[in-house]
Amino acid sequence: MRVTIFGTGYVGLVTGACLAEVGNDVICVDVDADKIERLNHGEIPIYEPGLEMIVTRNHQAGRLQFTTDAASAVDHGEVQFIAVGTPPDEDGSADLQYVLAVADTIATHMNDYTVVVDKSTVPVGTADRVSQAVAQRLTARGVDIPFAVVSNPEFLKEGAAVEDFMKPERVVIGSDDEQALEVLRALYSPFNRNHDRLITMDVRSAELTKYAANAMLATKISFMNELANIADRVGADIERVRVGIGSDPRIGYHFIYPGAGYGGSCFPKDVQALGRTAQQVGYEPALLNAVETVNDRQKGYVFEQIQSHYNGNLKGCCFALWGLAFKPNTDDMREAASRRLMEALWAEGAQVQAFDPKALEETQRIYKDQSQLTLCETAEAALEGADALVIMTEWNVFRSPDFGHIQDTLAAPVIFDGRNLYDPVDMAEMGFRYYCIGRPSIDPVKR
Numbered sequence: 001m002r003v004t005i006f007g008t009g010y011v012g013l014v015t016g017a018c019l020a021e022v023g024n025d026v027i028c029v030d031v032d033a034d035k036i037e038r039l040n041h042g043e044i045p046i047y048e049p050g051l052e053m054i055v056t057r058n059h060q061a062g063r064l065q066f067t068t069d070a071a072s073a074v075d076h077g078e079v080q081f082i083a084v085g086t087p088p089d090e091d092g093s094a095d096l097q098y099v100l101a102v103a104d105t106i107a108t109h110m111n112d113y114t115v116v117v118d119k120s121t122v123p124v125g126t127a128d129r130v131s132q133a134v135a136q137r138l139t140a141r142g143v144d145i146p147f148a149v150v151s152n153p154e155f156l157k158e159g160a161a162v163e164d165f166m167k168p169e170r171v172v173i174g175s176d177d178e179q180a181l182e183v184l185r186a187l188y189s190p191f192n193r194n195h196d197r198l199i200t201m202d203v204r205s206a207e208l209t210k211y212a213a214n215a216m217l218a219t220k221i222s223f224m225n226e227l228a229n230i231a232d233r234v235g236a237d238i239e240r241v242r243v244g245i246g247s248d249p250r251i252g253y254h255f256i257y258p259g260a261g262y263g264g265s266c267f268p269k270d271v272q273a274l275g276r277t278a279q280q281v282g283y284e285p286a287l288l289n290a291v292e293t294v295n296d297r298q299k300g301y302v303f304e305q306i307q308s309h310y311n312g313n314l315k316g317c318c319f320a321l322w323g324l325a326f327k328p329n330t331d332d333m334r335e336a337a338s339r340r341l342m343e344a345l346w347a348e349g350a351q352v353q354a355f356d357p358k359a360l361e362e363t364q365r366i367y368k369d370q371s372q373l374t375l376c377e378t379a380e381a382a383l384e385g386a387d388a389l390v391i392m393t394e395w396n397v398f399r400s401p402d403f404g405h406i407q408d409t410l411a412a413p414v415i416f417d418g419r420n421l422y423d424p425v426d427m428a429e430m431g432f433r434y435y436c437i438g439r440p441s442i443d444p445v446k447r
Ligand code: UDX
Pocket: 154, 155, 156, 157, 158, 159, 214, 217, 221, 254, 255, 256, 257, 258, 259, 260, 261, 262, 263, 264, 265, 266, 267, 326, 327
């Protein structure tokens, strides 16, 4: 099938590469000429396991092309995906200007029946607005060309996006146009071979499904973070509680890990946008508001622990920071808990020596003029001359470090762990003052 994808960001690029991988003829369009040029030279703008290989392979095979020429790209596709950004407005609602601009572009250049697919995360009712934008432009052109607008939200996890696309748990398609449904059924059939993963519904339900999924997951995390804070105060261990409740299949073990707060490109933005949608239709979303409030507070938690350990005197302190990305296996720093922490430490006059397996370049881009930040090429280098170690992302390489070396290198054996990677009893026995999330603090054994 001939497919056109607007937007070569995270979602557009993964979608384009995976659709090409199963034999479709895909053109990805972007207004960013620099990005398109880089892609045409084999440079992948994001780190995502497996992505580079399939982009390169399909680009070389001619099945995946990158262009800024919207007219020829629209002419190419039987299906036109909209996968451009929907950044939050000042009030937290999703800004649709890029989505609607693409709708207009498609309508400007289309000549036959076209299936327009909303892949971007968009508020309920956006498909109707996209339809209006297309219809308006067609009327202005004085032509009458049939089209359908379909909602097909993505559920990709960063760090596992290629795998998620190739082996989806579900493909949600919202449409009441039979022809469009048939086109998408055919397009997704290679990913739907052994089990039927296709779930079809009306457009508005599909749009809401995406927000509902992310808001539910964010709620689980905030709930556990709140419980962690209670556990802390009543002398219970949240990790034991987690195992205790997760064993109930109605609750399950997934997404109940307490930590330094959720980040990333989806949860913070989507919880907010769903809340704004609710308010716009006259409903006060008490639970969603609380999910956000708890997360916001949680993002400041490790900093509070640090401040309290040093009695509020952080000027001149130096912290080794392991983990910058908002989660492992990505270089994405959007809404990362590490950022809130670093900015709070700098404001207090502290220095940060940071290491991350993938996000150093991205951190450098964001904080290039920050003199209180040193980026280190190895985890060990970050420890040199530091007063304490802080862990903000649960990369596997941090799970079993050389504790002896940490102890020998730090000025004092103190660790602040925002991801509960180690056992507090073991840490105390090794002589560490170990702060974590929702577990009792144990006095280190004196040596
Ligand atoms: C999420 C959804 O999982 C995905 O389905 C959707 O399409 C996009 O948003 P992503 O943002 O890539 O994906 O990351 P995810 O793995 O969901 O983690 C989000 C954040 O929650 C991270 O900051 C992570 O550290 C945090 N988290 C996750 C917890 O704090 N505890 C958990 O138990 C799980």
